[in-house]
Amino acid sequence: xxxxxxxxxxxxxxxxxxxxxxxxxxxxxxxxxxxxxxxxxxxxxxxxxxxxxxxxxxxxxxxxxxxxxxxxxxxxxxxxxxxxxxxxxxxxxxxxxxxxxxxxxxxxxxxxxxxxxxxxxxxxxxxxxxxxxxxxxxxxxxxxxxxxxxxxxxxxxxxxxxxxxxxxxxxxxxxxxxxxxxxxxxxxxxxxxxxxxxxxxxxxxxxxxxxxxxxxxxxxxxxxxxxxxxxxxxxxxxxxxxxxxxxxxxxxxxxxxxxxxxxxxxxxxxxxxxxxxxxxxxxxxxxxxxxxxxxxxxxxxxxxxxxxxxxxxxxxxxxxxxxxxxxxxxxxxxxxxxxxxxxxxxxxxxxxxxxxxxxxxxxxxxxxxxxxxxxxxxxxxxxxxxxxxxxxxxxxxxxxxxxxxxxxxxxxxxxxxxxxxxxxxxxxxxxxxxxxxxxxxxxxxxxxxxxxxxxxxxxxxxxxxxxxxxxxxxxxxxxxxxxxxxxxxxxxxxxxxxxxxxxxxxxxxxxxxxxxxxxxxxxxxxxxxxxxxxxxxxxxxxxxxxxxxxxxxxxxxxxxxxxxxxxxxxxxxxxxxxxxxxxxxxxxxxxxxxxxxxxxxxxxxxxxxxxxxxxxxxxxxxxxxxxxxxxxxxxxxxxxxxxxxxxxxxxxxxxxxxxxxxxxxxxxxxxxxxxxxxxxxxxxxxxxxxxxxxxxxxxxxxxxxxxxxxxxxxxxxxxxxxxxxxxxxxxxxxxxxxxxxxxxxxxxxxxxxxxxxxxxxxx
Amino acid sequence: xxxxxxxxxxxxxxxxxxxxxxxxxxxxxxxxxxxxxxxxxxxxxxxxxxxxxxxxxxxxxxxxxxxxxxxxxxxxxxxxxxxxxxxxxxxxxxxxxxxxxxxxxxxxxxxxxxxxxxxxxxxxxxxxxxxxxxxxxxxxxxxxxxxxxxxxxxxxxxx
Numbered sequence: 001x002x003x004x005x006x007x008x009x010x011x012x013x014x015x016x017x018x019x020x021x022x023x024x025x026x027x028x029x030x031x032x033x034x035x036x037x038x039x040x041x042x043x044x045x046x047x048x049x050x051x052x053x054x055x056x057x058x059x060x061x062x063x064x065x066x067x068x069x070x071x072x073x074x075x076x077x078x079x080x081x082x083x084x085x086x087x088x089x090x091x092x093x094x095x096x097x098x099x100x101x102x103x104x105x106x107x108x109x110x111x112x113x114x115x116x117x118x119x120x121x122x123x124x125x126x127x128x129x130x131x132x133x134x135x136x137x138x139x140x141x142x143x144x145x146x147x148x149x150x151x152x153x154x155x156x157x158x159x160x161x162x163x164x165x166x167x168x169x170x171x172x173x174x175x176x177x178x179x180x181x182x183x184x185x186x187x188x189x190x191x192x193x194x195x196x197x198x199x200x201x202x203x204x205x206x207x208x209x210x211x212x213x214x215x216x217x218x219x220x221x222x223x224x225x226x227x228x229x230x231x232x233x234x235x236x237x238x239x240x241x242x243x244x245x246x247x248x249x250x251x252x253x254x255x256x257x258x259x260x261x262x263x264x265x266x267x268x269x270x271x272x273x274x275x276x277x278x279x280x281x282x283x284x285x286x287x288x289x290x291x292x293x294x295x296x297x298x299x300x301x302x303x304x305x306x307x308x309x310x311x312x313x314x315x316x317x318x319x320x321x322x323x324x325x326x327x328x329x330x331x332x333x334x335x336x337x338x339x340x341x342x343x344x345x346x347x348x349x350x351x352x353x354x355x356x357x358x359x360x361x362x363x364x365x366x367x368x369x370x371x372x373x374x375x376x377x378x379x380x381x382x383x384x385x386x387x388x389x390x391x392x393x394x395x396x397x398x399x400x401x402x403x404x405x406x407x408x409x410x411x412x413x414x415x416x417x418x419x420x421x422x423x424x425x426x427x428x429x430x431x432x433x434x435x436x437x438x439x440x441x442x443x444x445x446x447x448x449x450x451x452x453x454x455x456x457x458x459x460x461x462x463x464x465x466x467x468x469x470x471x472x473x474x475x476x477x478x479x480x481x482x483x484x485x486x487x488x489x490x491x492x493x494x495x496x497x498x499x500x501x502x503x504x505x506x507x508x509x510x511x512x513x514x515x516x517x518x519x520x521x522x523x524x525x526x527x528x529x530x531x532x533x534x535x536x537x538x539x540x541x542x543x544x545x546x547x548x549x550x551x552x553x554x555x556x557x558x559x560x561x562x563x564x565x566x567x568x569x570x571x572x573x574x575x576x577x578x579x580x581x582x583x584x585x586x587x588x589x590x591x592x593x594x595x596x597x598x599x600x601x602x603x604x605x606x607x608x609x610x611x612x613x614x615x616x617x618x619x620x621x622x623x624x625x626x627x628x629x630x631x632x633x634x635x636x637x638x639x640x641x642x643x644x645x646x647x648x649x650x651x652x653x654x655x656x657x658x659x660x661x662x663x664x665x666x667x668x669x670x671x672x673x674x675x676x677x678x679x680x681x682x683x684x685x686x687x688x689x690x691x692x693x694x695x696x697x698x699x700x701x702x703x704x705x706x707x708x709x710x711x712x713x714x715x716x717x718x719x720x721x722x723x724x725x726x727x728x729x730x731x732x733x734x735x736x737x738x739x740x741x742x743x744x745x746x747x748x749x750x751x752x753x754x755x756x757x758x759x760x761x762x763x
Numbered sequence: 764x765x766x767x768x769x770x771x772x773x774x775x776x777x778x779x780x781x782x783x784x785x786x787x788x789x790x791x792x793x794x795x796x797x798x799x800x801x802x803x804x805x806x807x808x809x810x811x812x813x814x815x816x817x818x819x820x821x822x823x824x825x826x827x828x829x830x831x832x833x834x835x836x837x838x839x840x841x842x843x844x845x846x847x848x849x850x851x852x853x854x855x856x857x858x859x860x861x862x863x864x865x866x867x868x869x870x871x872x873x874x875x876x877x878x879x880x881x882x883x884x885x886x887x888x889x890x891x892x893x894x895x896x897x898x899x900x901x902x903x904x905x906x907x908x909x910x911x912x913x914x915x916x917x918x919x920x921x922x
Contacts (some may be wrong), residue, residue, distance in 0.1 A: 077859030077896045212852040215860035217843040218836030222861055225795035233790060259778070287790035288799075289782045316783025362800050362808060362861040362895045411798070412895050444801045564916040610818020661855055665901070669858055672897030695805040695893060704897035 007270035023575075042584035043125035043724075048114070049108035049386070050729065055136035059088060061181070065160060066096045070102040073121040074110035074383050075211070076361070077669070078729045079119050079662035082210045084129060086201040086659060087122075091133025091160040091194055094755050096174065096201060099212045106385025106405035109645065115384045117418050117528060118581065119626040119727025122658050126725055134191045136180070143180035146490055168587045178588060196656075203657050204330035204720065211409070222411045223381030224366035228437035231368065234429050235291045235441055238280040239300055241303035241526045241688035243271065246281060247641050250299035251399030254283055257297060259290040266425065272488050273525060275391050276739060277425045278450055283393060284429060288441055290552060304688055310523035311692075312684035316353055319520060320478040323351065323460035328477055328518030329493055332504050335512030340473035344464025348551045351545055352461070353754040354536040355682035357454035363411020364442040365422035371435035375402045380423045381410040388420035394430060395424045411417030413527030419452050430715040448698045449690040453683060454528020455480045455498075459540030461584045469552025473512045473545045478503060480536065481522035492519040494533070500579035502537035502734060505572040507563025507595045507624050508545075515576070524685065530673065531733040534625040538734030538754050539741075539755065542621035545743040547751065556742060557603050557620050564622070567593030581627050587724055588627045593624055594716060598631040598651040601713045606633035610744070617640060619742025623733040626727030628654040629716075631673070632739035638747045641762030645675050645740055646698075647709040653716035654726035660714060667712040667732045674736025676700045767828045769794070770838025780826030785809045787825045788835060796836040796864050807892030810865035813837050815871040817891075836864035838860065839871055846912040847871045850905040858896035868894050870906045881909040 044051045052058075052072075060068040069088045075081045081101045088478045089099045104111050114123070137157045145152040146168055149182035164171040187629045200209055213723035245268035254260055261284045268279035283294035322328065341347065367380035369392070376396055380662060385405045387530070393403040410417055426440035442450075452480055457480030464473035484495045494517050503515060528533045544559075549559030574579045580588060599622045603609075606618060615638050622631035635647040650667045680699035683692050692698040717723070741752040750761060764775040769792065776787050783802075788811070789793040799809030802821050809820040812834040839845050847870045850856075857863045866889070873888045874880060886902050894902070 174887055215857045216848040216851045216861050218864045287786050289786040410860045668900050669897030694800050694803055702890040703899050706891040710900050
């Protein structure tokens with residue numbers, strides 16, 4: 001039985017009904033005019049404000065023939081501005097050199113859903129945007145046929161012009177644009193989409209990024225780059241402990257600095273804090289340096305509040321205790337785990353720890369807000385511009401119509417910029433300056449110390465093997481604070497969408513499975529971080545699979561394939577996963593054949609099974625997430641306790657390819673982010689305070705730690721454009737870490753169960 | 764007051780002389796191509812050339828730069844055609860692009876200075892610049908391509 005009320009939890013969907021503290025999730029609820037007994041909606045249909053395919057929204061053609069595609073998804077490095085333009089231009093029959101891209105502001109009534117998260121821009125909008133392109137192409141043909149007085153069936157649009165074979169006439173798109181755009185948009189079911197064999201851009205490798213020239217010449221505009229006439233610059237001193245507030249403030253030294261204009265207190269956030277600013281003290285000045293200097297001069301005593309005792313080491317112990325205790329909420333129960341475990345020939349146990357992480361996009365959060373004549377305008381690097389608009393309007397006491405959110409390029413997002421708290425800060429400060437434009441910049445320390453952190457978790461795994469080494473019983477206990485804690489009084493249990501990230505829906509064939517979720521309270525803001533709960537789940541499950549292989553005396557890859565079992569399609573709802581990334585389980589079942597295929601491809605790519613010299617080893621891991629299948633095989637070298645990852649092979653099956661070069665670049669980037677998580681990256685807390693603050697302590701890989709060789713293998717039916725697409729931006733990351741730590745085991749016989757490795761291998 | 768030459772133009776700044784060059788460029792001169800990433804010389808997003816040498820603008824007080832020649836990403840080449848810029852576009856190096864101005868400036872100094880560039884050189888020099896998207900493999904390839912193009916040019920010039 002599928003539960004439609006919780007089927008489609010999107011990141012944004014959490015917002016809808018949670019304000020009142022009730023865990024009602026907006027998008028699963030019936031829409032006005034829909035009867036409750038109707039079939040539940042999935043995928044793009046279930047997203048807030050849905051999708052659009054109207055060419056008049058997305059395509060403009062100028063008299064000179066320039067085609068401007070409006071991109072309603074936010075660019076943060078995944079290449080979406082290029083990919084969306086490729087889709088539209090291909091169906092339109094446009095010449096790439098005459099295509100430009102403009103960025104839509106936050107306006108979901110016009111553009112449909114704009115939340116750029118969950119690895120779903122192309123998954124959800126590929127078909128609507130193809131239709132938009134095809135519709136515009138049809139309208140150009142109709143306009144030309146009308147002008148020539150011939151049947152529309154006799155003309156053909158391609159190569160930026162419409163031609164009539166009979167007469168040899170042709171007209172350029174620019175010449176037809178005005179007439180074509182005056183026509184009615186043809187009915188959806190009347191459109192003829194291109195046959196994939198005719199694609200010129202979709203699925204091709206030859207397309208350069210639309211922003212390449214601007215990026216390489218410094219001509220781009222990120223949120224932090226926006227400039228307005230008369231603009232002031234601000235930074236904020238935030239409470240060092242989550243939920244703290246100002247006890248006393250002496251701002252005289254700050255105000256004495258020439259160029260510091262004003263000091264403004266921002267109210268502390270109330271629990272649940274959702275996207276509200278944390279509060280604190282803002283310094284507004286004539287430039288960023290003076291604002292920072294002013295902030296340094298503030299004398300603030302803080303009242304730390306309820307999280308002042310938060311200590312990562314003590315918290316890890318409490319999670320461990322919870323994960324080693326009976327009585328956690330049972331979230332999956334198949335077969336008879338207890339009986340099978342009792343009858344096992346061998347029992348294997350392992351406990352894994354994954355620390356908090358900060359997204360740390362290279363562009364820290366930054367935004368400009370200006371308020372004029374009762375209207376606010378923001379320029380910001382946000383993943384969710386419509387949510388930004390709604391929250392900004394609420395905070396400033398304006399109507400939605402009186403707020404415009406312009407989206408800049410995002411200098412990285414990784415989930416941090418799904419939360420518009422920093423835009424609200426800019427809005428509050430503009431209001432405090434009578435509407436003058438204020439640029440609010442987060443310093444790196446702000447970003448690392450006051451983030452929306454990736455959760456911290458203990459995953460306790462127990463398995464029973466039979467006399468042949470086959471896994472016959474599997475128990476997974478997951479203890480981690482939930483993202484739900486920022487939206488409602490802390491439920492202390494993971495939400496269905498978190499459990500559906502690779503824990504409940506793992507593609508393994510084991511007869512007796514139990515999964516439990518003991519309680520865990522949050523003490524910092526927990527937020528989305530690229531791949532989210534898949535990170536701890538994949539680390540635990542794929543490390544444990546390798547540990548079981550070792551216990552059974554088997555090759556790790558062979559044993560993993562055995563655990564995956566025969567090729568079959570699993571309905572995730574039968575695994576207790578009612579979410580399924582918001583997608584219809586009939587359309588997107590968990591496909592173990594595809595899982596096994598990427599494991600084989602990753603293994604082949606690293607030449608699995610070759611003899612390794614002393615101190616070197618190979619490891620492998622596979623993980624299903626965002627309805628895509630990824631496996632990673634890593635080679636490591638351990639010298640004096642230092643781990644190097646010279647070579648990685650990563651294989652992805654994400655269905656058909658729109659922009660294969662960007663699939664590859666996402667896999668490359670995922671590998672390197674994963675190298676960091678395996679080796680060095682963590683945020684921990686003492687006395688409620690983050691112990692890292694900048695890139696000298698919050699460590700991410702540099703060139704010298706990046707693998708010299710990363711081979712990306714695109715697996716599966718890359719031309720099945722009639723079948724649904726999988727995600728790309730996130731699914732590469734989860735299997736990277738366990739592949740590396742499994743390789744470390746192969747190299748050293750030391751099992752890493754606690755991330756990051758840091759100095760654990762130094763003797 | 765300090766006078767300096769930025770991208771070939773004489774400029775002056777009479778504000779707080781402790782102001783890091785980064786904020787003078789970005790906030791006072793409107794040259795936002797040079798990026799803020801850390802403020803402590805740990806990420807390289809602010810890399811510019813000071814008298815030809817790659818430098819972290821975020822920790823360089825403008826007051827020490829009297830007479831200095833500063834080149835930012837906006838002034839690296841007339842038409843965006845430095846071999847490093849061309850290689851970056853050729854290989855689609857960028858993801859979000861934010862760190863790339865600093866990467867390009869660092870790489871340009873590297874290939875301009877040396878005739879041959881090894882993997883070790885790239886590790887040593889380019890490790891000053893962080894990229895959170897993980898574009899390092901393509902940066903490595905692009906530096907090599909640019910170096911090859913550059914040395915091709917040098918050979919052509921020598922003949």
